Amino acid sequence: MDTAITIRKGGAADVPVMLGILDSAVGWLNGRGITAQWGTEPFSARPKTVALVERVAAEGEPWLAEVGGVPAGTLTLTPRPGEYVAPAGEPESYVRFLATDARFHGLGVGAALLAHAAEETRRRGVSLLRVDCFAGGEGRLVSYYERQGFTRTETFAVGDWPGQVLERRV
Secondary structure (H helix, E strand, C coil), X not given: XXXXXXXXXXXXXXXXXXXXXXXXXXXXXXXXXXXXXXXCCCHHHCHHHHHHHHHHHHHCEEEEEEECCXXXXXXXXXXXXXXXXXXXXXXXXXXXXXXXXXXXXCCCHHHHHHHHHHHHHHHCCCCEEEEEEECCHHHHHHHHHHHCCCXXXXXXXXXXEEEEEEEEEC
């Protein structure tokens, strides 16, 4: 199998593909006993979540990673975070809905998308790239972002869901 990763700009027509990748990621997490991060129900089965993905994709810039021409991962870059995180107080790019399809886990799809997000941020003349993530699960996801060059900033909570904001200067 060709494991070369290519990244292309997405759009509104790609929302079903993005939801499929997010659904696959939920299944992958659940298969490892991780249910607190994104729950147990597929994104596509939650009308409010589907509407949120559609809105974020329309307001931001969706990107799709492909392996051998098959959608393998996604993220959307937005000029501001979701409503649960305060804006940075300077121009920023914000990573939303980063996910890898379970079939492509371990190939570096997420890292390739984050590297692309850094390049896009730099190309726009913006020096701050931020992301937030689930801070539970022994901090595995926080550690992943740190390995990708991000540093921790503030924590937050949405109900009982613990979150961590991270940033990277590009």
